[in-house]
Amino acid sequence: MGDKLNILILEDVALDAELIEYELRREKINFSSVIVETEEDFTDALTNFNPDIILADHSLPTFDGLSALKITKKLSPEIPFIFVSGKIGEEFAVEVLKEGATDYVLKNNLSKLVPALQRAFKETKEQSERKNVENTLKKRDEQLRLITDNMLDIVVHIDSDGFIHYLSPSVKTVLGYNPEEILGLKISELKKFVHPEDFPTVKTGFEQVFTNNTSIVEYRCQNVNGNYLWLEAIGNVLASNSQKLRGAVFVIRNINDRKIAENKLKQYHDELEKMVIERTAELETINKELESFSYSVSHDLRAPLRRIDGFSQALLEDYSDKMDEQGLYYLNRMRIASQRMAQLIDDLLELSRLSRTTIKIEDVNLSSMAKNIANELKTNHPQRDVNFIIGDNIMVKGDPRLFQILMENLLDNAWKFTSNKRESIINFGFQDDNGRLTYFVKDNGCGFNMEESEKIFKPFKRLNSENKFPGSGIGLATVQRIVAKHGGVIWAQGEIGIGSTFYFTLNPKGDGRE
């Protein structure tokens, strides 16, 4: 008690007041005091003197201690209030203590005054500390309440016995129920709110909180209007020392909009998938039809041609002596026409087969392929003088059978269109355009008009007459399809009388050179 104390003394007898002050001084209490005896002065001192403690007599001429106690409790309840009286009956003592007096001391035993004072201060200190703690707790409680009251999510505390111990008021906003309707229910009683299909998930989710410490469940819950809403519950186990607080806490969120969007997306996805399956099936049907069409083409269209050719041949063999030159010429033309049509049919079939086959990827040596084709052409047409320049070891990745058709067509073409040249040069090689390899077949043949370079690759588009250069007009269409199947492009450059060059690229991924 180092600080100077303000002591308010309610006493009408001056001697008694002096005795009190004497006792205080004797006990070395550092204090200043105000002595009052009327209600007015007491009240005034209470507010203006700021007493640390009040020592009050029991009865005064115009005032009394009990009334003073009541005023104190009303205005400054924290100030310790000690009765100092001549005599105090037991009943009265009980009454004043009940009213909030800190203690009482008899005037004939003033030696007890200072210990009572000290006890009072100690008690007051403890009281104020307790009050502080209470205030802090109250504030925190208020804060928590504010948060949970204003949360959009529902917070549920389920105790270890499975009873709903706390439920945030947001249950009203989210589902329309009053918390009191649900509070205190057992978790199993919530079954009626959960969509029957989702109940097993909810049950598992609830059990998981206790086995895995946490769990997330999405489920449908009935709101107060009877509609089901999608909710997401995130649970966490509560490990508290207090049995009452143990259990689990769940944060439940309305995810209905998200779920609806997700379902819609899934529905779109399913529809799309269904559509793809249907389209694929349709395509397969079309492919099958195409196959049966090509079958009938190969079988039915070829048969009459064979007969035309056969009987023309029979005529030539058995009746040539009965026909003149012109007649024989006509017969020969018939045979050539029928054979040409057979070739057309075969080429068309090849083209349609190409579109349907899936390619297999292997390492293919285009150089040796080109050399073999060149040798064959030379052997079949020994009268021609053609100089083949073929780059070495041009390796590509792709379908060897298709590459054979591709190279045959390009080299056949070059061979055909250089037939009018005395010295033909056919060149197969590649060039590196910034890392992208472009392969080419170049000839010094009759060439073509660049305005027609697009047409070249269309089936049956022929830039030259059949007489000049025979062919079905399908070869380059086939080549283009093969290149496309290998992820590449093909284009042509040419100049009339100078020559043509066919360039093609292949899928860079499967495209390499050793």
Place this chain on the structure above:
Amino acid sequence: MDVNKNLRTILLVEDDPDDVNLTIRALNKSKIENEIVVANDGFDALNYLFGEGKYADRDSSKIPAIILLDLKLPKLDGIEVLKRLRSNEKTKNATVIILTSSKETEDILTCYKFCANSYIQKPVDFNRFMETIWIVGTYWLNFNENAPSGG
């Protein structure tokens, strides 16, 4: 038409009269002297082979030297004829040459699956057709050793 009665027959299973005509012409041109029997559909062919129907009095133990079988046939198609031939003890070793317009991989595979001896696509060019028939005839009639009968 000189037909050597001592030689085994050639059974031509073909429904188109033109093709019958041209095939017989090609066989004749190839100097093949075996008797040529024509069956116009699959049933007809099986009747001949098993000595049934209008061929009831034929000695069905005599198996043709070669059977030239078209695939597209009325009543019973070529594949079916081949299947039945191969599942019959008498004819399971007969020489069957598929002679057809089709070049479809599927057809070729099916024929070999049911043990056709050979598969030939009729060329449109009659000269080549004749050449083919000549080669077929020479090979199967002159050079090939048939399985011993009953074997």
